[in-house]
Amino acid sequence: MEETHYHAKRMRPLGKRRVAALAAVLVLLLGIAAAGVRYFDFVSRTVYEESTAHLAEVLHQSNNMLNEVVEKNLTYLHLWETTMRHISDEDEIRQLIEAVQQETGFSDFYFLSADGNYMTAAGETGYLGIQDDLEDRITQGGDIVMTAVLPGKPEMLVFACPENQGTYRGFAYDAVAVSYYNDDIVKVLDISAFDGTASRYVLHPDGRIIINCAAQMEEDVYNLLAAMQERSPLTSEDIQTLSDDFSQGRSGSRLVTLDGTRYYMTYQSAHILDWTIVGLVPAAVVNAGMNALQSSTIVMVSMIVLGISALALALVHRKSSVKLRRKDMEILYRDELFMKLSMNVDDVFLMLDAQTNRADYVSPNAEKLLGITAEQIQEDVHVLGKLHPQESAEQTMNYLTGLAVNEQREWDFEYIHQKTSEHRWFHVIAMGSNVEGRTKYILVMSDRTADKKINQALSEAVRAAETANRAKSTFLSNMSHDIRTPMNAIIGFTTLAVSNMDDKERVQDYLSKILASGNHLLSLINDILDMSRIESGKIHLEETETNLSDVLHDLKTIVSGQIHAKQLELYMDAMDVTDEDVYCDKTRLNQVLLNLLSNAIKFTPAGGTVSVRLRQLPGTRKDREQYEIRVKDNGIGMSPEFAKKIFDPFERERSSTVSRIQGTGLGMAITKNIVDMMGGTIEIRTEPGKGTEFIIRVALRVQPEHHRAERIAELEGLKALVVDDDFNTCDSVTKMLVRVGMRSEWTLSGKEAVLRARQSMELGDAFHAYIIDWRLPDMNGIEVTRQIRSLGDGTPIIILTAYDWTDIEVEAKAAGVTAFCSKPMFMSDLRETLLAALGQSQTETDDSVLPGGSPDFRGKHILLAEDNELNREIAVEILSKYGFVVDTAENGVEAVEKIKESKPGDYDLVLMDVQMPLMDGGEATRQIRALPDPALVKIPILAMTANAFEEDRKSALECGMNGFLSKPINIEELIAALSSLLAG
Helix, strand or coil: CHHHHHHHHHHHHHHHHHHHHHHHHHHHHHHHHHHHHHHHHHHHHHHHHHHHHHHHHHHHHHHHHHHHHHHHHHHHHHHHHHHHHCCCCHHHHHHHHHHHHHHHCCCEEEEECCCCEEEECCCCEEECECCCCHHHHHHHCCCEEEEEECCCCCCEEEEEEEEEEEEECCEEEEEEEEEEEHHHHHHHHCCCCHHHCCEEEEECCCCEEEEEECCCCCCCCCEHHHHHHHHCCCCHHHHHHHHHHHHHCCCEEEEEEECCEEEEEEEEECCCCCCEEEEEEEHHHHCHHHHHHHHHHHHHHHHHHHHHHHHHHHHHHHHHHHHHHHHHHHHHHHHHHHHHHHCCCCEEEEEEECCCCCEEEECCCHHHHHCCCHHHHHHCCCCCHHHCCCCCHHHCCCCCCCCCCCCEEEEEEEEECCCCCCEEEEEEEEEEEEECCEEEEEEEEEECHHHHHHHHHHHHHHHHHHHHHHHHHHHHHHHHHHHHHHHHHHHHHHHHHHHCCCCHHHHHHHHHHHHHHHHHHHHHHHHHHHHHHHHCCCCCCCCEEEEHHHHHHHHHHHHHHHHHHCCCEEEEEEECCCCCEEEECHHHHHHHHHHHHHHHHHCCCCCCEEEEEEEEECCCCCCEEEEEEEEEECCCCCCHHHHHCCCCCCCCCCCCCCCCCCCCCCHHHHHHHHHHHCCCEEEEEEECCCEEEEEEEEEEEECHHHCCCCCCHHHCCCEEEEECCCHHHHHHHHHHHHHCCCEEEEECCHHHHHHHHHHHHHCCCCCCEEEEECCCCCCCHHHHHHHHHCCCCCCCEEEEECCCCHHHHHHHHHHCCCEEEECCCCHHHHHHHHHHHCCCCCCCCCCCCCCCCCCCCCCCEEEEECCCHHHHHHHHHHHHHCCCEEEEECCHHHHHHHHHHCCCCCCCEEEECCCCCCCCHHHHHHHHHCCCCHHHHCCCEEEEECCCCHHHHHHHHHCCCCEEEECCCCHHHHHHHHHHHHHC
């Protein structure tokens, strides 16, 4: 094979000599041919210019004749109109018109009204089909030239002269007019030129033919532009250009083809209205003389070319032999140099045959870069396509289709190295070439894998940096606004309080607002800390015994102030809840529900409605039950776009409606994360302007030890009536009454409740209990109670309400209300309320409840280690009010020294800050626990720090502290912790 390859390379120079000689001759011939072409082109251009100039002159003459006809007829009309104005005898007028018609040859004379109706001199009447704007043109008073059509007659040209209104034979006319049939006009315009082959047309700007002097085209053509569009290769742009020229009154000429015949076309403005006159002459008529000239020229040029070619071939053959031998050596050197270079670069070179797609040449480095040999590429035309990843669409894409000689294309693609299975990226440059009469494709495949990986890494780094910067900017922007808002209130009201110290009520109001702003600021900080703990995976759920009735009632208590302040309606109910005692993280569940309910209140305008509904669904596990909680409002809602990202951190909808509402944009993200940690789901349904509903579904473990017997023997068989305007509440309470053993009925109307009470008494089957909603649509629950009592019915009446009944309690008791019960009503609430109302209350002992009252810490000594002076002052004031004797230390070193110098019993407890100068609280605790005196070692130490994370609590306990409290100080939590440690 190597020997064959060698001989092929040695034979190549002979072919190259021939090619070089032929190429030289071909170049010479092409030069001569090009000169001939230029000569012919010059002659053709000259003939074209002369022909169009001649045609333009012919058109100009026709145009002059047309204008002469128009001017002559309008002049006659004015003359005749003046003459007729002085003749009163109508017969004399008719005779005058007939005489003039014989003299001038017009087809008819008309007395014309502005609406197009006419009367002839002979008294015939009809309607002249002319333009719709005739009345306007007559009113303007100018001369009128237009086309018209009468039934059964050919088209005609009408000349009209407006006149002050006159009467002929009782016909009122506004103008006089004469008409000529188009054939008569054609005779006037007919000028013999180009052997009678020239055609002339008078057109409207849109191409409609007014006068047709056709020599070649059919005489029944209606629109010249439309005919040219259908019967010539002119493009829409060419037709539009002609139409524009006609509209603008421009002159021009061009060579066109109609029905396969070439024409010289010339056009110019007719100077009549907006008409254009167009002329067409067959190119064959014009070029008849050109053909003989071309034939003789071709014969002469051919003889010259043959002689020069023979001479040039001899000279080229003689001179090329020496040069070709020199070229042979250069080619050998280049082949060797290309071979060496291709083995040391990251580019694969290929030459493909355009017809077969087979590789004529493949550089030897293909195996290194692609994992396949040059022989495999040459044997299989599809092997390169098989290297693409399976999911790539480039397997069947042919980038070489239609690649012309000397054209270049570039593209990128991905290959899989067949030996290493590595994904590699290449940039391809393809060029079309002609080799010995065959089209070849030359491909250069450059390996760009390293660049691709670097660019990908850089792009990912840029995206990460941009994302981090956006998140940082968003966070700082939100926090700057949201933290400054309560801080501004705190500073402002503090300033006002200082300047109004003598006004106790005003100072008290300022302090309450400062407290509210401080709590809001604390909630913002807590949200940020919670989100940080969630994202770092440092938050954990702690399942404790939880009563769902307590959760919802506590939730209602917390938000009742906001509900009242915004004048909203709050609805809370529980449906089908048979297991209200469960195990869950009550704090986190409260946080989720409070976040959702606070948002509902925040984004619902005054007078709106907010509802919370708890429903128990069938559980999917033996020890767990499925619970569904729906928090719904009819507030402003949100856009679908924002609803998709509401659970993303720091996301807040930007609109004029919500832009003034404060928040970190973390509440919903925290809610979603907590629900996910509980193994539940959260769903959102919202629509702008119609409100939002959040649906939480979570499986909770029930407390089997609290499954008490539901039926109550004391209530067995007694009948109760439920009155509520909400069907779901009636259904839920009725089911609970049945489960305790009562017979139950329900109604949605207060009036119907009074009617049923009367009927039950009359039938001897009176109700033993009434459960009535406070706010009914027809009358409130107190009024229903008053009317039932007026019947002499002393049955216990329980008012069911979602609101605080303190304000109505006196009025309700006076009306006869026995007891109140808060919505939502659970089974435990129902049992307790019914038994209390019927005088059958059950007593349950709770050993965990201790006697109440404020604890007394008089005589107790505390060492407070706190480096911040203001924090020390606050803590000392609080502790002193509860009877503590407080000693202070400003850092850990001082705290350790004071404990060392003390005697057992001098200090009952140490409140230790964690972050302090010189020595932090953790190290101070470790040193105290390492003291030699056992009594001092056991002294209780309670951490009190602004570090509120779970890991901080664990770290405090690990270093020897007995408890952990976070700042700012919550007095109730502080006192409870101190009571617990000192009691122990």
